[in-house]
Amino acid sequence: MSRTVARSGGPGPYDAFDHLATMVAVLAPDGRCLFVNAACENLLGLPRRSLQRSRVFDWVVEPAALQANFAAVVANEYSTVRLEALLRRPMAPQAEPLPVHAILTQIDHGEVLLLELVEIEQQARQDRETRTLDQVRVTKELIRNLAHEIKNPLGGIRGAAQLLELELPDAALTEYTQVIIHEADRLQALVDRLLAPHRRPRVVADVNIHEVLERVRSLVLAEFSRGLTIVRDYDASLPEFRGDREQLIQAVLNITHNAAQALAARRETGDAQIVLRTRAARQVTIDRRRYRLALELHIEDNGPGVPPEIRDRIFFPLVSGREGGSGLGLTLAQDFIQQHQGLIECESEPGRTLFKIQIPLP
Numbered sequence: 001m002s003r004t005v006a007r008s009g010g011p012g013p014y015d016a017f018d019h020l021a022t023m024v025a026v027l028a029p030d031g032r033c034l035f036v037n038a039a040c041e042n043l044l045g046l047p048r049r050s051l052q053r054s055r056v057f058d059w060v061v062e063p064a065a066l067q068a069n070f071a072a073v074v075a076n077e078y079s080t081v082r083l084e085a086l087l088r089r090p091m092a093p094q095a096e097p098l099p100v101h102a103i104l105t106q107i108d109h110g111e112v113l114l115l116e117l118v119e120i121e122q123q124a125r126q127d128r129e130t131r132t133l134d135q136v137r138v139t140k141e142l143i144r145n146l147a148h149e150i151k152n153p154l155g156g157i158r159g160a161a162q163l164l165e166l167e168l169p170d171a172a173l174t175e176y177t178q179v180i181i182h183e184a185d186r187l188q189a190l191v192d193r194l195l196a197p198h199r200r201p202r203v204v205a206d207v208n209i210h211e212v213l214e215r216v217r218s219l220v221l222a223e224f225s226r227g228l229t230i231v232r233d234y235d236a237s238l239p240e241f242r243g244d245r246e247q248l249i250q251a252v253l254n255i256t257h258n259a260a261q262a263l264a265a266r267r268e269t270g271d272a273q274i275v276l277r278t279r280a281a282r283q284v285t286i287d288r289r290r291y292r293l294a295l296e297l298h299i300e301d302n303g304p305g306v307p308p309e310i311r312d313r314i315f316f317p318l319v320s321g322r323e324g325g326s327g328l329g330l331t332l333a334q335d336f337i338q339q340h341q342g343l344i345e346c347e348s349e350p351g352r353t354l355f356k357i358q359i360p361l362p
C-alpha cells in the first residue's frame with residue numbers, strides 16, 4: 001500500500017512540519033521522499049520539487065548504515081532508530097558534508113517513515129551565540145554605567161582646573177592645567193560616544209534595505225574613491241520591513257567602512273572588493289527566537305581578515321585592531337541590529353571576511 005502526497009497546489013497532510021526548526025522528511029518504504037519540510041529544503045539547498053523525486057539514500061555519504069537501519073524499521077524490527085550520518089549538500093558541492101543525528105520512526109502504521117535530522121554542530125553553535133549575546137548585553141550595561149560614573153566628576157575636574165589656572169602665579173604652570181583640561185575633554189568625548197547611541201530616539205518606518213545599501217555604497221565610495229569596487233548582489237524581491245533607517249545605515253556603514261579600511265593594501269593595487277549581498281532566509285533562529293522569514297545581508301571583503309587575537313571580541317566595546325580606532329563601530333552596529341531583533345555574525349580568514357546580518361522579516 002503506498003500513498004501519494006499532494007504537494008502541488010493545495011495543502012498537504014504534512015504541511016504542519018514546515019513550522020518545525022528540525023529538518024523533517026517523510027519517506028516511502030522504498031526510500032523515496034514524499035515530503036520535506038522547509039527546514040530540510042533550506043539545509044539541503046534544493047527545491048522541494050527535486051528533493052521529492054529523490055531517494056533518501058542519495059542524500060548521505062556512505063548510505064550503508066542508513067539503508068540497514070531503514071530496512072530494519074520497514075521490517076518492523078524497531079519502531080524507531082537513531083544513527084549518525086553525513087549529509088551531502090548538493091548545492092554546495094565544495095562544502096564539507098554535514099554531520100547530523102538522524103531519527104527514523106514509523107508513522108501511519110508503517111506505511112511511511114518519518115526522518116528527523118538534527119545538525120550536530122547546530123546546538124553547540126546556538127549555545128555559543130546565545131552566550132555571546134548575553135555577554136555583550138552585560139558588557140554594554142557595565143560600560144554604560146561606568147560612562148555615567150565617569151561623566152559626572154569630569155565636569156568638576158575640568159571646572160576646577162580652569163579656576164586653578166586663573167589663580168596661578170606663574171603663566172608657565174598653565175601647561176599643567178591645560179593637560180588636565182585637554183585630557184578631561186578627551187575623556188568627555190569618549191564617554192559621550194559610549195552613551196550617544198542610546199540618546200537618539202528611534203524612528204520606525206518602512207525600510208527598503210536596498211536604499212540603505214545604496215546610501216552606504218555611495219558614502220564609502222566617496223571616501224575611498226580609488227582602487228575599491230563595491231559589488232551589489234541584491235535580491236530585489238525582498239519586502240520592506242519596519243525599522244529605523246538611520247540606525248540601519250549606521251550599522252551597515254560601520255561594517256562596510258571597516259572593510260574598506262582593512263582593504264588598504266588592495267586599494268593600492270586596485271583589486272579591493274566589497275560585496276553587498278541580500279537574500280531571504282527561511283526558518284531562522286535568532287537569539288532563541290524562530291522566524292519564518294529573515295533578511296540575510298552579507299558584507300564580504302577580500303582583505304586580510306580580522307586579526308586572530310581579537311576575532312572573538314570584535315563586537316565588544318573598545319576592542320580595536322587599528323591604530324587610533326575607537327573600537328565602538330561594531331558594538332554600535334550590533335546594538336542597532338539587535339534593536340531590530342537581528343544579529344550580526346562574523347567569519348573571517350585571510351582573503352575573505354564576511355559579516356552576516358540577519359533581521360526578521362514580516
Ligand SMILES: Nc1ncnc2c1ncn2[C@@H]1O[C@H](COP(=O)(O)OP(=O)(O)O)[C@@H](O)[C@H]1O
Pocket residue numbers: 254258259260262301303304305306307314319320321322324325326327328329330331353
Ligand atoms: N572587514 C574587516 N577586516 C579586517 N578586520 C576588521 C574588519 N572589520 C573589523 N575589523 C577589526 O575589528 C576591529 C573593531 O572594529 P570597530 O568596532 O569598527 O572599531 P574600530 O574601527 O574603531 O577599530 C577593527 O579595528 C579591525 O581590527
Ligand SMILES: [Mg+2]
Pocket residue numbers: 254257258329330
Ligand atoms: Mg570601525
